[in-house]
Amino acid sequence: MPHRSDRSPSSPSPALPSRDALAATLRAAGCVFAEDEADMILAAANGDPCAVEAMAARRAAGLPLELVVGWAEFGGRRIVVEPGVFVPRxxxxxxxxxxxxxxxxxxxxxxxxxxxxxxxxxxxxxxxxxxxxxxxxxxxxxxxxxxxxxxxxxxxxxxxxxxxxxxxxxxxxxxxxxxxxxxxxxxxxxxxxxxxxxxxxxxxxxxxxxxxxxxxxxxxxxxxxxxxxxxxxxxxxxxxxxxxxxxxxxxxxxxxxxxxxxxxxxxxxxxxxxx
Incomplete structure (x- = not known):
C-alpha cells in the first residue's frame, strides 16, 4: 500500500501568527509583558508556525519564558537555559x-x-x-x-x-x-x-x-x-x-x-x- 503522509501535499501550511495575535494569546494566559514575549517567541521560532504554536502553548501552560525560548538575557549576554535549571534573574x-x-x-x-x-x-x-x-x-x-x-x-x-x-x-x-x-x-x-x-x-x-x-x-x-x-x-x-x-x-x-x-x-x- 502506498505511503501516505499525514498531510496531503496540497494542504496549506499553517500561517505564522501575527505579533498582535500571539500577544493576545499570551495576555489571555496572564502574561503581563505579552508583546515583548511575543517578539521573543517569534524570533526563537525562526519563521516556523508550528514552533510558534508549541512555544505559545508551553508559555500559556506556565513554563518560564526563558525555558520556552531556551535562553535568558543576563549581563548583556544570551545565556543558554535548559529545563530543570535555575533561571538567572x-x-x-x-x-x-x-x-x-x-x-x-x-x-x-x-x-x-x-x-x-x-x-x-x-x-x-x-x-x-x-x-x-x-x-x-x-x-x-x-x-x-x-x-x-x-x-x-x-x-x-x-x-x-x-x-x-x-x-x-x-x-x-x-x-x-x-x-x-x-x-x-x-x-x-x-x-x-x-x-x-x-x-x-x-x-x-x-x-x-x-x-x-x-x-x-x-x-x-x-x-x-x-x-x-x-x-x-x-x-x-x-x-x-x-x-x-x-x-x-x-x-x-x-x-x-x-x-x-x-x-x-x-x-x-x-x-x-x-x-
Whole structure:
C-alpha cells in the first residue's frame, strides 16, 4: 500500500501568527509583558508556525519564558537555559556589577552554586582572560553551565560547594560569587508557580531561615580567597543581618550593597579588611 503522509501535499501550511495575535494569546494566559514575549517567541521560532504554536502553548501552560525560548538575557549576554535549571534573574546583575567595581583586575573567578553559569560568564566576559571556575551540585546545572562557560575558556565542576573546586585554587580566588539558594524551606510553596513548579528545589531552598548554604560558604571562603579577595552573595532584606553576621563570624570584613531599583541586596566579605 502506498505511503501516505499525514498531510496531503496540497494542504496549506499553517500561517505564522501575527505579533498582535500571539500577544493576545499570551495576555489571555496572564502574561503581563505579552508583546515583548511575543517578539521573543517569534524570533526563537525562526519563521516556523508550528514552533510558534508549541512555544505559545508551553508559555500559556506556565513554563518560564526563558525555558520556552531556551535562553535568558543576563549581563548583556544570551545565556543558554535548559529545563530543570535555575533561571538567572536580572537583579543578580547587580552582584556582577559590584564584583567588577571592587575587583576590576581580578584574575581568578569562582562562580559557586552556578546554575546556568550566568554570573561567571558575565564576569569572565567583562574581565577578559580570567581563570574562571563554576561549580554546582546539580548535574543538570553543570551540563547547562558548560554551554555558557566553556566558550569563554572557563571550567565547570560538579560537587558540593568548595569540594567541587581544584585544590590549586585555595588562597588564589579574587572574586568568589555565590548566588546561593536563600528561600526559607517553609516559603517554597509561596513562590510564583514559574519558580516553584519548574526550577529545582536545590537551587531555591536555603533551609529553615534561608541562610544554611550562605553560612557554609562564608565559613570556608577565607581559605579560598586571595589577599583582599571578595566574596559576594545575594540575599534578601530580612536576611541581611544574619548574612552580615555570617561573614563577620568567618573573619571577613562585611559590607552591604543595595540597589533599590531592581531591587537587589548583596553582602560582600573581604579577606584582609576593606579594599
Amino acid at each position: 536580572r537583579r543578580t546583575e547587580f552582584l556582577v556589577e559590584q564584583a567588577l567595581a571592587l575587583a576590576p583586575d581580578a584574575s581568578v573567578v569562582v562562580d559557586l552554586c552556578c546554575g546556568s553559569g550566568a554570573v561567571g560568564a558575565a564576569l569572565a566576559a567583562a574581565l577578559g582572560g580570567v581563570d574562571l571556575h563554576a561549580a554546582d551540585i546539580d548535574p543538570a546545572a553543570v551540563r547547562c553551565a558548560r554551554r555558557n562557560v566553556e566558550s569563554l575558556g572557563g571550567h565547570v565542576h560538579q560537587g558540593d560547594l568548595f569540594d567541587a573546586l581544584p585544590a590549586r585554587l585555595r588562597g588564589r580566588v579574587d572574586i568568589l560569587a555565590a548566588n546561593v539558594p536563600y528561600v526559607p524551606s517553609d516559603e517554597i510553596a509561596l513562590l510564583p508557580a514559574e519558580a516553584r513548579d519548574h526550577e529545582p528545589r536545590v537551587a531555591l531552598d536555603g533551609g529553615t531561615d534561608g541562610l544554611d548554604v550562605l553560612r557554609r560558604v562564608a565559613a570556608r571562603a577565607p581559605a579560598w580567597l586571595a589577599p583582599n579577595g571578595r566574596l559576594l552573595i545575594e540575599t534578601s532584606p530580612h536576611q541581611t543581618p544574619g548574612a552580615l553576621t555570617a561573614l563577620t563570624d568567618a573573619g571577613l570584613h562585611a559590607e552591604l550593597a543595595v540597589c533599590e531599583d531592581r531591587p537587589a541586596r548583596v553582602v560582600i566579605g573581604t579577606l584582609g579588611g576593606a579594599g
